[in-house]
Amino acid sequence: xxxxDVIFEPSSVILIGSSRIREKVGLSSPQLFRSxxxxxKKFFKGEVYVKDVNGEEGQNIEALPKVPExxxxxxxxxxxxxxxxxxxxxxxxxxxxxxxxxxxxxxRELLRLKEEHGVRILGPNTVMGVIxxxxxxxxxxxxxxxxxxxxxxxxxxxxxxxxxxxxxxxxYKIGISKFAxxxxxxxxxxxxxxxxxAMDKETKVICLYMEGVKDGRKFIEExxxxxxxxxxxxxxxxxxxxxxxxxxxxxxxxxxxDEIFNAAFKKAGxxxxxxxxxxxxxxxxxxxxxxxFGDNVAIxxxxxxxxxxxxxxxxxxxxxxxxxxxxxxxxxxxxxxxVDATNPIDMIADARAERYRxxxxxxxxxxxxxxxxxxxxxxxxxxxxxxxKVIPEVAAKYPNKPVVDVAAGGEDFELVYGVIGExxxxxxxxxxxxxxxxxxxxxxxxxxxxVG
Amino acid sequence: xxxxDVIFEPSSVILIGSSRIREKVGLSSPQLFRSxxxxxKKFFKGEVYVKDVNGEEGQNIEALPKVPExxxxxxxxxxxxxxxxxxxxxxxxxxxxxxxxxxxxxxRELLRLKEEHGVRILGPNTVMGVIxxxxxxxxxxxxxxxxxxxxxxxxxxxxxxxxxxxxxxxxYKIGISKFAxxxxxxxxxxxxxxxxxAMDKETKVICLYMEGVKDGRKFIEExxxxxxxxxxxxxxxxxxxxxxxxxxxxxxxxxxxDEIFNAAFKKAGxxxxxxxxxxxxxxxxxxxxxxxFGDNVAIxxxxxxxxxxxxxxxxxxxxxxxxxxxxxxxxxxxxxxxVDATNPIDMIADARAERYRxxxxxxxxxxxxxxxxxxxxxxxxxxxxxxxKVIPEVAAKYPNKPVVDVAAGGEDFELVYGVIGExxxxxxxxxxxxxxxxxxxxxxxxxxxxVG
Numbered sequence: 001x002x003x004x005d006v007i008f009e010p011s012s013v014i015l016i017g018s019s020r021i022r023e024k025v026g027l028s029s030p031q032l033f034r035s036x037x038x039x040x041k042k043f044f045k046g047e048v049y050v051k052d053v054n055g056e057e058g059q060n061i062e063a064l065p066k067v068p069e070x071x072x073x074x075x076x077x078x079x080x081x082x083x084x085x086x087x088x089x090x091x092x093x094x095x096x097x098x099x100x101x102x103x104x105x106x107x108r109e110l111l112r113l114k115e116e117h118g119v120r121i122l123g124p125n126t127v128m129g130v131i132x133x134x135x136x137x138x139x140x141x142x143x144x145x146x147x148x149x150x151x152x153x154x155x156x157x158x159x160x161x162x163x164x165x166x167x168x169x170x171x172y173k174i175g176i177s178k179f180a181x182x183x184x185x186x187x188x189x190x191x192x193x194x195x196x197x198a199m200d201k202e203t204k205v206i207c208l209y210m211e212g213v214k215d216g217r218k219f220i221e222e223x224x225x226x227x228x229x230x231x232x233x234x235x236x237x238x239x240x241x242x243x244x245x246x247x248x249x250x251x252x253x254x255x256x257x258d259e260i261f262n263a264a265f266k267k268a269g270x271x272x273x274x275x276x277x278x279x280x281x282x283x284x285x286x287x288x289x290x291x292x293f294g295d296n297v298a299i300x301x302x303x304x305x306x307x308x309x310x311x312x313x314x315x316x317x318x319x320x321x322x323x324x325x326x327x328x329x330x331x332x333x334x335x336x337x338x339v340d341a342t343n344p345i346d347m348i349a350d351a352r353a354e355r356y357r358x359x360x361x362x363x364x365x366x367x368x369x370x371x372x373x374x375x376x377x378x379x380x381x382x383x384x385x386x387x388x389k390v391i392p393e394v395a396a397k398y399p400n401k402p403v404v405d406v407a408a409g410g411e412d413f414e415l416v417y418g419v420i421g422e423x424x425x426x427x428x429x430x431x432x433x434x435x436x437x438x439x440x441x442x443x444x445x446x447x448x449x450x451v452g
Numbered sequence: 453x454x455x456x457d458v459i460f461e462p463s464s465v466i467l468i469g470s471s472r473i474r475e476k477v478g479l480s481s482p483q484l485f486r487s488x489x490x491x492x493k494k495f496f497k498g499e500v501y502v503k504d505v506n507g508e509e510g511q512n513i514e515a516l517p518k519v520p521e522x523x524x525x526x527x528x529x530x531x532x533x534x535x536x537x538x539x540x541x542x543x544x545x546x547x548x549x550x551x552x553x554x555x556x557x558x559x560r561e562l563l564r565l566k567e568e569h570g571v572r573i574l575g576p577n578t579v580m581g582v583i584x585x586x587x588x589x590x591x592x593x594x595x596x597x598x599x600x601x602x603x604x605x606x607x608x609x610x611x612x613x614x615x616x617x618x619x620x621x622x623x624y625k626i627g628i629s630k631f632a633x634x635x636x637x638x639x640x641x642x643x644x645x646x647x648x649x650a651m652d653k654e655t656k657v658i659c660l661y662m663e664g665v666k667d668g669r670k671f672i673e674e675x676x677x678x679x680x681x682x683x684x685x686x687x688x689x690x691x692x693x694x695x696x697x698x699x700x701x702x703x704x705x706x707x708x709x710d711e712i713f714n715a716a717f718k719k720a721g722x723x724x725x726x727x728x729x730x731x732x733x734x735x736x737x738x739x740x741x742x743x744x745f746g747d748n749v750a751i752x753x754x755x756x757x758x759x760x761x762x763x764x765x766x767x768x769x770x771x772x773x774x775x776x777x778x779x780x781x782x783x784x785x786x787x788x789x790x791v792d793a794t795n796p797i798d799m800i801a802d803a804r805a806e807r808y809r810x811x812x813x814x815x816x817x818x819x820x821x822x823x824x825x826x827x828x829x830x831x832x833x834x835x836x837x838x839x840x841k842v843i844p845e846v847a848a849k850y851p852n853k854p855v856v857d858v859a860a861g862g863e864d865f866e867l868v869y870g871v872i873g874e875x876x877x878x879x880x881x882x883x884x885x886x887x888x889x890x891x892x893x894x895x896x897x898x899x900x901x902x903v904g
Contacts (some may be wrong), residue, residue: 024787024789024790024800024802025790027802029802029847031834051633127801127832128832140831140832141832142830142831142832145831156757157757158755158756158757158758158760158803159755159756159757159832160753160754160755160756160757160758160759160801160829160832160833160860161755161757161758161761162832163829163831163832163833163861164756164757164758164829164831164860164861164864164882166831166861166864167831167861167862167863167864168861169862170862170863171861171862171863171866172862186878209757211757211760233479235761237760237761238764239764239767239768240674274768274884275761275765275883275884276761276860276882277881277882301612302612303610303611303612303613303614303615304610304611305608305609305610305611305612305613305614305616305663305689306610306612306613306616308610308663308689308690309613309689309727309728312689312690312691313727315691316691316726337476337477338476338477348476348477348614349479349579349611350476350479352483354623357889377593377612377615377616378593378618379592379594379597379615379616379618380579380593380594380611380612380614380615381581381612381615382483385714386468406614408612408619408728409615409616409618409619409620409623410619410620410622410623410624411619411622411623412616412620412625414617429729430616430727430728430729431727432726432727438617444558
């Protein structure tokens, strides 16, 4: 295994912190140490050792039955470097450095360890470190924060934005393969992580939050090699002079002009998004559904108004409302009295599972349709959450046309999500968001056509 | 009381439906009837009578001790008209017609009752009718759907979109004064409802979902009279040819060109939004916070990355990042070692209530600041939900500068919302949404300046 692999898939880990030391800058604290120990002991399937510096509970690394592969450092810079040096000499292969506050000289000390011992380093200042839902590795400093297993990988340069994405993913049960908080990336950087996730079997979609990159050319080259097989989404902040200034001081990276990033992302085939919700909504669609290879969207709904909102969103997002063939329309209208099968199709408020099954099947079979947005409301309708099960069933018969679902609202969304949230169908809480999901599948369709 | 008042504030109501009749088009059904009876008996504080046509439980209107003020009709057109005529003759003052499927001739029959007896009619095809959180009037056909009391009024032309907005408001505990589903508006229309809500003491903000208006000029005139005192938000669908076509057939209204609506809204001082979430997020801000009378936004955060995302959103929304005075910066930096008080202000992950209190107060006191976005994350930070209480406390000292809060994420949002969700501070789950809330307060500030 290369060092980057060890960061995510160590057989054994030592957690090095202190139950006494508290330091304002850099976040060293007994609370952080305790939480990471708690999470690792609870979730990690490999061996966990704990060294409490200046404490009593800790195990001494020299006395361990075997040398751990990975060390997680949660001490102030000076003490971290001393412990890192000991570990490197003993044969530890990689480090995750949670705490921050490192001076340039101290960073150089860490890089010297890399040169002399070949160790790899994630951080410092990663804040939350790494999560791997497959083996339970979890160095997050909030207790019990563990997302559901899935195939979305997230790389975050910022602790705060990463924590927000992580919290969102946990709360809305969005399946995650791995999470990596890069922090100051003195060693392991975007390019290393992209390479790792490109090869990672658990990962189908790669999400990035970035404030800047060290080597833009290399980053673009690496991304271009990947996007044909796995989509890459980027949330890039610091679009303005002021916020770019802040981004530079925040994680010590070059921010660069926003236009340059737009051009670079386009060249690399990276899809740019504007906020954490859009990032995860897009990732959800890409992780579950095929790319869309045409612009024509059909809308199948049990309510009129939300279908019209969806139709508006289709046009606003530069997609097209599919013109259903006469045959499709005739078939639907002959089956259901009172249903006008002009797209967007309002199947009327008493539509249940069977009507969804038949209409969705007819619409997916229509050559004029490239993708379908299904809307099923519960409030003001007779639809029951269990009825939603027909949607993944029918969609599975047309594996080359994306289908997304909208259960518009709060409780409605929760109830429908409870039934098909783990199926192959991404579910959204508003028509606009469902259409945006199809839009990103269309964008990825174009990228695949171009690259492939 | 005028007839429109009776729609919302009747002393007594008769519910007329059937526990046997089921009709596909128009939604008459025993299920709908049962649910409305259930909701009215559970929530309504006035007298409720029930007439089950072709059933056994019902009370005959002729035999009631007194004539109810309002009748809610849930029968197919022909039977509804027969019952409506009886009611009108007995002295019932107003009708809410839930069911649809009325032909032109049947609509004329209803209007004849208005002419002959002076009754007022909401509908037909209102689907969900009316909700008044003050007196518990609730004709929604989903059981137990009752939003929290508040001062946001919603007028919806569509049952489905209205149901989505209602579900959203219930789920996210957004305070509602009254809900009106207009349906086909053969009598009571947007203008009548605007007039009513303009005078309604419980209502501070008016939300509209519309697909078209009957008399645009009158609508604009009426709105212009109101917006100086109460903001009006509009979600208008049917922006494209296809969706406009659908909107016409959906609620039988003239859709008109989208550009004409944009110009009309601008002239009227109506703020346009793009989806139901944006509608309620904007309404929440306007219902709790003062308008913003300048462009300069300060960001006070305990995390760096989300603050940078917020700064980006400020610029994207044509607001400005406030330049704090040297005095403000000096004071903050002398209080907190390691905090760089350049806006956006990153107070560092260990900020608790006291640091929020002091920094927010200094920032609000700064003449260069017109409004403040507070970000308090829990994940990856030491902030506790209870700490959020200082935000409304400090904000209350500066009643002319809006303050909005962002607890970025899923669980984080829920926890902070649980503490200050009912306070004067609107809370959002992403930086972008908090900034959009300030943007709408700024837009309303301009409207007030223009109209006032």
